[in-house]
Every structure is written in structure tokens, then in C-alpha cells.
Amino acid sequence: MSLKIALINPFNSFLSDNKTVEKLYHQTEELSLVRFYRTGPVLALLALAGLEDRDIEYRYIDERYEPVVYEEKYDIVAMSLMALQAPKAYQMAAEFKKRGAYIVMGGLHPTVLPAETGQHADSVFIGEAELTWPQFIRDFRSGKPQKYYENKETVDLAVVPAPKYDIIASMTSRYPDVPLQVSRGCPHDCSFCTASKIYGFNYRQKTISQTIKELEKILEIYPKKPSIWFTDDNMFANKKFGKELMRALIPYRIIWHTQTDLSIAEDEELLKLIYQAGGWRILVGLESIIEGNLECLDSRNWKFRKYKTNHGYADAISKIQSHGIGIIGAFMIGLEKDTKATFQKTVDFVHETNLYGTQITVLTPMPGTDIYDAYKAAGRLLHEDWSRYTYVNVNFTHPNLSKQELEDGLLYIYYNVYNAAFFKQKAMYFKNAIAHEIETKQA
Numbered sequence: 001m002s003l004k005i006a007l008i009n010p011f012n013s014f015l016s017d018n019k020t021v022e023k024l025y026h027q028t029e030e031l032s033l034v035r036f037y038r039t040g041p042v043l044a045l046l047a048l049a050g051l052e053d054r055d056i057e058y059r060y061i062d063e064r065y066e067p068v069v070y071e072e073k074y075d076i077v078a079m080s081l082m083a084l085q086a087p088k089a090y091q092m093a094a095e096f097k098k099r100g101a102y103i104v105m106g107g108l109h110p111t112v113l114p115a116e117t118g119q120h121a122d123s124v125f126i127g128e129a130e131l132t133w134p135q136f137i138r139d140f141r142s143g144k145p146q147k148y149y150e151n152k153e154t155v156d157l158a159v160v161p162a163p164k165y166d167i168i169a170s171m172t173s174r175y176p177d178v179p180l181q182v183s184r185g186c187p188h189d190c191s192f193c194t195a196s197k198i199y200g201f202n203y204r205q206k207t208i209s210q211t212i213k214e215l216e217k218i219l220e221i222y223p224k225k226p227s228i229w230f231t232d233d234n235m236f237a238n239k240k241f242g243k244e245l246m247r248a249l250i251p252y253r254i255i256w257h258t259q260t261d262l263s264i265a266e267d268e269e270l271l272k273l274i275y276q277a278g279g280w281r282i283l284v285g286l287e288s289i290i291e292g293n294l295e296c297l298d299s300r301n302w303k304f305r306k307y308k309t310n311h312g313y314a315d316a317i318s319k320i321q322s323h324g325i326g327i328i329g330a331f332m333i334g335l336e337k338d339t340k341a342t343f344q345k346t347v348d349f350v351h352e353t354n355l356y357g358t359q360i361t362v363l364t365p366m367p368g369t370d371i372y373d374a375y376k377a378a379g380r381l382l383h384e385d386w387s388r389y390t391y392v393n394v395n396f397t398h399p400n401l402s403k404q405e406l407e408d409g410l411l412y413i414y415y416n417v418y419n420a421a422f423f424k425q426k427a428m429y430f431k432n433a434i435a436h437e438i439e440t441k442q443a
């Protein structure tokens, strides 16, 4: 039985509910760049197509770029959703259902709220889908699809098929930044994070040759080398593997970015390899530089125990950036110890450390997380309209700051870290750091 399956990324702007921040994103050159890097294809959907493609015609539809045509006939409509996309996905599902399509949903939101998703989808996928998607296709073909498909085993990444990147071969100009996932799982358990809920604590990797094959598949479909985004939660959790991968990447002369933690600062050899392999910016969750905020952010309290003060952070940032690798510091505002002073202190820290970039967001109690449970129990959630759970809106009550104060504080930080004067200061810092890195490499 041949099947026609729509793979859909429903659109809901992460700026939708905060017009002032949206205006700022359009005005500021650096933030426009951030918008540019929010354009990658949805790797989960390409991964599904890579798992099973016998006698299946997949149609990849990214609503950020093209309207969804409900009249087109599909046997199955599959959607991947984060919290902020859920309400939109549910509306779309209703439209497709009217026309007889079978609806399936998976990803983070369905994983943490399967019963809610089950009201809108015919089948719901809980967790990773490498084992369950092929099973679903078999069940669907035999006319017996189940309501829930829950992944019960740890997926061995070393044997998963490559995502079907050629699905986006005709769309490369839309996607200058391409996701490639090397590892899954995170040993930490941050109280605000949902990623660890889907992949668990068990850190697993693809093999080096598997990763290189995926990279080559991407390079094959791109006329000009794209930037690669290694979408791992913690790319260098295994440093030995990380170094081997860096050595394998060097000949490809690509540029790439990723996420990891500050412990790479302790490994000089790794830093040099990252630079040589084309790693130019790395996002690190710093969360907060306000005393008391780091405590209890994860069950083992590792960040607080390791870095304790801002000096710990600043030293590690300086070590990494001195190798020509930019750190994007991810900060959350709205943690329990924040006060009006938080905003200026955060700006000062960014300026003092010459942080290459920042990702400043509002603490968001995502369903499925410990803080969601705690805030809900304490009656602190302002609403549960997931479309507004975007990381730039305030969705909860804070002990020291009003909603307005938090929103104004967010803008205050934005205006002070995304401005021409600081941009010039950073540019100078990195020019010197890179010149030094090239000199020491030649010596």
C-alpha cells in the first residue's frame, strides 16, 4: 500500500505575544541575525522520513515559508510540536480531519502531555520515534494503528538511519543553517528543562563515520557550504569523542555552532581542535549571575557547586573566547532571587566578559518540568495558553517583580547588550583573540 504523508511544521512566532520585543528584533542588526538562525528545517521530520520510506511519498511543509493547503489529500498528516506550536497544530489537525486525513503528532509537547494531544491526534508518539515510527507504519498499513506509541527503550544512536536530508534539496536557499544531531541525552536534570524528559539521562552518540556520512549528505544537496548546527543538548559531554569528531571535521572546512557546558574551558587541546574544525560559536546555559539563583536549578546542583560565583563563569568564558570561539550566554530572567538590580548586573556581566552573544529569555514553566509542577501547585501560573509559552513572555507570578517589571527588564537588557558600541567592543576583542590563535597555531 503506497502512502502519501505530509510532514508539517506548524508556525507560531516565538515573538507573537510580545510586540515590543518583536519591534526590537526587526530594528537591531544582531537580533536580525538571531532570526536568520531560527530558520533551520525540522530535523525530527527529516529523521522520520529516514526511518521508513518504502513506498511512501513524503511532502515536507514548513508553515514558516509556505501556506498549508488543506485541500491536498494525504493519508497521514504528521506534525512535530513544541509547546508554543500546540494550539496551532490542534487547529490544523481539525481542518485535516474534516478532509479525512489520519493525524499523528510527536515531539516534546505530545511527550509531556500525551492525553491533551490525544484529543486532537489519532495517534500520539511519546518520546523518541526510531523504534515506534516503523511500527506505526506497519500497523497503519494493516489497518490497526494504535492511539499511543510510547518509546520504552533507549534508542541506540549508533544504528539509527540518517535523516532524509534530500527532502529539502529544493529548499536549500531557505535553510542556510542545517541541523545535524550527534548525541542525545543529558546527565543533568535542570528543573526548567524539557529536553531531558524526551531523551533521558543516558548520554549516547552516533559514531564518527555515521556523523561524517550525514554531513556529506548535507553537503551534497547544498550548492554552497551551509552553516551546520549540531543540535545536541551537550555536544561535548564526552570530551574524548568530541576531540575525535573535531579531527574528523577539520578537512571539511565547514563552519558550525552548537550547545555545551563551560567545562570545555578545562581542556586546552579540545578548544584548539574546536577552533580548527570551524566551531565559531557555542551556546552555554549560564542561566543567571545573581547569587542564590543557581542553587536548586538541577537535582544535583552541579552548576552552583562548580561555578559558585561570577568569577567562575567569567574565567571559563575568557579561556574559551581567547581561542577565538564565541560564547553565546543563555540567561533566564525571572528566577526566584531576581530583583530590579538583576537587569543592570546582567548587562554589566555581558559587557565585562565581552560575551560574543547572548540569549536572554524569560523563565518559562514548560509543562513536564519540575518548575511547572511547583508553580502550578502554588497557583503561580497566569494561564496555560501554550501559544504564549515562547520564552519572551511572562507567564507566572514572581516573588519580587511584577509582570511589567520583568518585561521592561527584558527590554532593558536587550537594548543594552544589542547596541553598536558593545558590538564594536566585542569585534575588537575577537579580532585580537583570533589573531593570537592563528599566531600560536603557526608557532
Ligand code: B12
Binding pocket: 011, 012, 013, 014, 015, 037, 038, 039, 040, 041, 042, 043, 044, 045, 047, 048, 078, 079, 080, 081, 082, 083, 084, 085, 104, 105, 106, 107, 108, 109, 125, 127, 128, 129, 130, 133, 179, 181, 193, 194, 195, 198, 231, 232, 233, 361, 366, 389, 390, 391, 392
Ligand atoms: C533545533 C531546535 C530549534 C530550531 C528548529 C526547531 C525544530 N522544531 O526542530 C529552531 C531554531 C527553529 C528553534 C526555535 C525555538 N526553540 Co528550539 N530547539 C531546537 C533543539 C536544540 C534541537 C531539536 C532537534 O533538532 N532535535 C533532533 C530531533 C531528531 O529530535 P526530536 O526533535 O526530539 O525528535 C525525535 C522525537 O522527539 C520524535 N518526534 C519529534 N517530532 C515528532 C513528530 C512525529 C509525528 C513523530 C512520530 C515523532 C516525533 O521523533 C524524533 C526522533 O526520535 C531543541 C532541544 C532538544 N533537545 O529538543 C530545542 C527546543 C525544542 N526548542 C525550544 C524552544 C523553547 C524554542 C523557541 C521557543 C526558543 C525561543 N524563544 O526562541 C524557538 C521557537 C521557534 C518558533 N516556533 O518560532 C525548547 C522547547 C521546549 C518546549 N517544551 O516547548 C527546546 C526543547 C530547548 C529547551 N531545552 O528548552 N529550536
Ligand code: SF4
Binding pocket: 186, 187, 188, 189, 190, 193, 194, 195, 196, 233, 234, 285, 298
Ligand atoms: S538545560 Fe541543558 S544541562 Fe539542563 S537538563 Fe536541559 S539539556 Fe541538560
